[in-house]
Amino acid sequence: MIKLTWHSHACILVETAGARILVDPFLTGNPLATVKAQEVGADYVLVSHGHGDHLGDTVSIAKRTGATVISNFEIATWLQNQGLENVHPQHIGGGFDHPWGRVKLTIAHHGSALPDGSYGGNPCGFLFYLEGKKIYHACDTGLFYDMKLIGEEGIDLAILPIGDNFTMGPDDALRAVRLIGPRKVLPIHYNTFDVIAQDPQAWKTRVEENTAAEVVVLEPGQSLEI
Ligand code: NI
Numbered sequence: 001m002i003k004l005t006w007h008s009h010a011c012i013l014v015e016t017a018g019a020r021i022l023v024d025p026f027l028t029g030n031p032l033a034t035v036k037a038q039e040v041g042a043d044y045v046l047v048s049h050g051h052g053d054h055l056g057d058t059v060s061i062a063k064r065t066g067a068t069v070i071s072n073f074e075i076a077t078w079l080q081n082q083g084l085e086n087v088h089p090q091h092i093g094g095g096f097d098h099p100w101g102r103v104k105l106t107i108a109h110h111g112s113a114l115p116d117g118s119y120g121g122n123p124c125g126f127l128f129y130l131e132g133k134k135i136y137h138a139c140d141t142g143l144f145y146d147m148k149l150i151g152e153e154g155i156d157l158a159i160l161p162i163g164d165n166f167t168m169g170p171d172d173a174l175r176a177v178r179l180i181g182p183r184k185v186l187p188i189h190y191n192t193f194d195v196i197a198q199d200p201q202a203w204k205t206r207v208e209e210n211t212a213a214e215v216v217v218l219e220p221g222q223s224l225e226i
């Protein structure tokens with residue numbers, strides 16, 4: 001059993017046998033976050049790109065918990081320069097068998113500058129292989145046709161942005177569901193700010209009328225199990 005808790009925006013806590021994996025921990029300054037950076041537990045922190053609403057509290061959480069940070073090579077190097085010792089660089093297309101399961105970095109069409117203007121490499125998404133389940137967290141991206149390739153792996157849960165403006169909006173996220181063909185979908189990256197306001201229940205209705213996927217809408221802090 002894998003438990004996923006949505007801490008709003010793109011922040012997901014994945015609890016699997018033997019590890020708590022925190023993705024894109026934007027908590028401080030996030031008006032929807034229901035947990036504080038000083039309280040959240042993590043054994044691993046995954047960072048999809050350098051923007052502040054994804055890198056978020058990575059440095060302080062990793063320093064407090066000793067969590068290992070997984071990110072692309074450029075961000076992993078930058079984090080080492082911030083004083084983090086436990087970092088594991090990967091890059092797009094590359095998977096690695098961590099003690100708790102495998103994660104592969106996928107492409108994402110977006111930017112990735114770090115808060116100080118440093119080059120953050122290319123942004124990524126994450127494909128998890130956990131307990132026989134496959135979970136695709138697209139992170140920040142526009143629609144891309146290679147989502148079909150990701151779908152060929154047989155996705156149990158796709159975590160997709162629907163906010164529009166900075167990422168896919170509802171229309172393209174529906175097309176993404178068609179390309180990926182996941183069993184379940186969790187919409188994210190909406191309502192954090194006015195510019196990405198969306199109605200997730202309306203999107204759920206549209207997706208479930210047009211695809212075979214089940215859409216799970218969570219409130220910030222709520223969990224689902226797969
Ligand atoms: Ni971004």
Ligand code: MN
Nearest residue numbers: 051053140166
């Ligand atoms: Mn973002």
